[in-house]
Amino acid sequence: DQQVKQNSPSLSVQEGRISILNCDYTNSMFDYFLWYKKYPAEGPTFLISISSIKDKNEDGRFTVFLNKSAKHLSLHIVPSQPGDSAVYFCAASIGGGADGLTFGKGTHLIIQP
Amino acid sequence: NAGVTQTPKFRVLKTGQSMTLLCAQDMNHEYMYWYRQDPGMGLRLIHYSVGEGTTAKGEVPDGYNVSRLKKQNFLLGLESAAPSQTSVYFCASSFLTGHEQYFGPGTRLTVT
Numbered sequence: 214d215q216q217v218k219q220n221s222p223s224l225s226v227q228e229g230r231i232s233i234l235n236c237d238y239t240n241s242m243f244d245y246f247l248w249y250k251k252y253p254a255e256g257p258t259f260l261i262s263i264s265s266i267k268d269k270n271e272d273g274r275f276t277v278f279l280n281k282s283a284k285h286l287s288l289h290i291v292p293s294q295p296g297d298s299a300v301y302f303c304a305a306s307i308g309g310g311a312d313g314l315t316f317g318k319g320t321h322l323i324i325q326p
Numbered sequence: 327n328a329g330v331t332q333t334p335k336f337r338v339l340k341t342g343q344s345m346t347l348l349c350a351q352d353m354n355h356e357y358m359y360w361y362r363q364d365p366g367m368g369l370r371l372i373h374y375s376v377g378e379g380t381t382a383k384g385e386v387p388d389g390y391n392v393s394r395l396k397k398q399n400f401l402l403g404l405e406s407a408a409p410s411q412t413s414v415y416f417c418a419s420s421f422l423t424g425h426e427q428y429f430g431p432g433t434r435l436t437v438t
Binding site: 217219222245247249254255256257258259262302304306309310311312313314315316317318319 | 357368369370374418420423425427428429430431
């Protein structure tokens with residue numbers, strides 16, 4: 214049973230436009246959510262996170278929105294740039310996250326020129 | 327400052343062979359993790375450690391063992407490799423929580 218779901222395996226967006234990546238979760242115990250970015254043949258890198266006590270967190274071009282009632286979060290990238298082409302993983306944790314993260318399957322974002 | 331390094335980068339094993347994957351971090355992080363990633367799947371937690379000398383099972387621990395004898399190293403062992411263990415293995419570490427984890431570049435393992 215997948216507790217973190219990314220239902221779009223891929224997403225194609227034009228350069229300069231907004232990219233919106235979605236993530237749903239089923240475990241109501243999750244209280245911290247993260248987005249990781251992964252290039253081919255590299256390990257994932259941390260991008261942005263949000264605690265369940267917030268509904269929005271912003272860092273430069275990246276904004277994460279959390280809707281707890283819907284168990285849904287989204288990552289907005291504005292404006293999208295060619296270097297944003299990568300696989301994006303949504304992840305969640307309980308408590309301090311010491312016992313690891315639960316990842317979604319990822320969304321491959323392709324930024325078209 | 328190398329961050330998180332993994333050895334080896336690639337390995338091919340025959341069914342039944344054993345091997346150890348080494349993860350090293352130079353950031354003085356307390357927590358370390360081993361994940362595996364299969365095609366079309368997210369990362370799944372194999373084992374983790376919240377400090378030197380401690381280890382715990384994750385989501386998919388069967389067929390693997392781990393050891394954390396030194397704070398900076400986390401070893402993942404396969405005692406008798408099976409084709410189902412063909413995967414890319416990622417090690418990660420984090421400082422005081424498990425949230426912002428720093429990942430190594432991965433080890434691609436093929437078991438024939």
